Amino acid sequence: xxxxxxxxxxxxADGAPHLNSAAGEELVRVERAAAVALGSxxxxxxxxxxxxxxxxxxxxxxxxxxxxxxxxxxxSLHAVSRDPEAYSSPCIYTQIETEDGxxxxxxxxxxxxNVETELSKVTEMRIIPSDPCQLDGLFEAxxxxxxxxxxxxxxxxxxxxxxxxxxxxxxxxxxxxxxxxFSDVNPIGQTDEHDITHAVVxxxxxxxxxxxxxxxxxxxxxxxx
Amino acid sequence: xxxxxxxxxxxxxxxxxxxxxxxxxxxxxxxxxxxxxxGKEVTVELKNDLAIRGTLHSVDQYLNxxxxxxxxxxxxxxxxxxxxxxxxxxxxxxxxxxxxxDGVDIDILHDATRREARGG
Numbered sequence: 001x002x003x004x005x006x007x008x009x010x011x012x013a014d015g016a017p018h019l020n021s022a023a024g025e026e027l028v029r030v031e032r033a034a035a036v037a038l039g040s041x042x043x044x045x046x047x048x049x050x051x052x053x054x055x056x057x058x059x060x061x062x063x064x065x066x067x068x069x070x071x072x073x074x075x076s077l078h079a080v081s082r083d084p085e086a087y088s089s090p091c092i093y094t095q096i097e098t099e100d101g102x103x104x105x106x107x108x109x110x111x112x113x114n115v116e117t118e119l120s121k122v123t124e125m126r127i128i129p130s131d132p133c134q135l136d137g138l139f140e141a142x143x144x145x146x147x148x149x150x151x152x153x154x155x156x157x158x159x160x161x162x163x164x165x166x167x168x169x170x171x172x173x174x175x176x177x178x179x180x181x182f183s184d185v186n187p188i189g190q191t192d193e194h195d196i197t198h199a200v201v202x203x204x205x206x207x208x209x210x211x212x213x214x215x216x217x218x219x220x221x222x223x224x225x
Numbered sequence: 226x227x228x229x230x231x232x233x234x235x236x237x238x239x240x241x242x243x244x245x246x247x248x249x250x251x252x253x254x255x256x257x258x259x260x261x262x263x264g265k266e267v268t269v270e271l272k273n274d275l276a277i278r279g280t281l282h283s284v285d286q287y288l289n290x291x292x293x294x295x296x297x298x299x300x301x302x303x304x305x306x307x308x309x310x311x312x313x314x315x316x317x318x319x320x321x322x323x324x325x326x327d328g329v330d331i332d333i334l335h336d337a338t339r340r341e342a343r344g345g
Binding site for chain 1: 309
């Protein structure tokens with residue numbers, strides 16, 4: 001799974017990208033004369049947008065060989081933006097998930113040119129069609145394709161977000177609200193891995209840890225730092 | 226089972242009685258539950274800390290969420306998202322969904338978790 005935006009080079013003579021048809025990639029929508037703006041940079045001169053079942057590819061019409069792509073797996077959010085106060089042109093606004101600083105595949109990109117690493121750090125992309133009436137159609141195409149690309153490893157992702165430090169933090173006491181809310185769940189019995197009581201204890205730990213995380217925004221904890 | 230439902234406390238930006246449901250596991254359970262909340266006002270907090278409030282338009286089996294009439298909770302931090310009216314959020318980047326108290330039927334949730342526990 002490739003996170004972030006990347007340069008796309010596999011373009012046919014007619015300007016269309018070569019798709020990975022072996023992996024079932026198909027073209028869903030083509031939008032000509034669409035500008036793209038990366039992060040806070042100014043929009044690039046118009047190009048052609050290709051929405052496929054796996055990714056979004058933008059190919060410059062002005063600068064030959066210039067093209068970007070981002071996998072739908074890395075598109076966290078997409079939305080229609082029409083308010084001129086937020087952005088000068090009506091556009092599809094997207095947020096892009098990027099690799100964290102310390103990823104194991106980084107040694108490959110180290111040897112690449114600087115532009116490549118810059119691209120991979122872009123977290124926002126706007127697509128500005130020449131005809132604003134296309135926005136809703138583009139949004140629907142994005143939504144359709146996003147649904148075609150669920151996370152392959154959603155569970156382990158979630159675990160990273162939550163379940164770690166638990167064992168070391170047994171001195172934490174849970175929130176009484178959660179205990180109260182689930183007290184009548186206790187007698188039900190056991191699941192395969194662990195009993196409900198254990199789950200309730202986890203619940204309280206999660207609760208406590210969540211509050212820590214929130215508070216960490218305005219006060220620094222001694223714990224771990 | 227790793228269902229985490231609890232009251233949110235000490236947060237000024239939301240109603241004290243708002244309830245948070247995390248989307249850890251039990252995806253199917255949440256899917257069934259969130260479907261019942263279509264049309265209600267929710268706040269979706271992303272793993273990048275962005276929080277978006279809006280009317281729940283739809284949810285799918287991957288917990289992808291479509292919101293309408295959205296607004297960003299922390300507008301000072303994300304001014305460029307002010308204008309966004311409708312929004313598709315990838316399920317895998319959702320950290321929490323905050324539900325309004327009146328949109329939550331504790332009994333239904335209890336029943337669902339019991340079924341989940343038995344089924345597990």
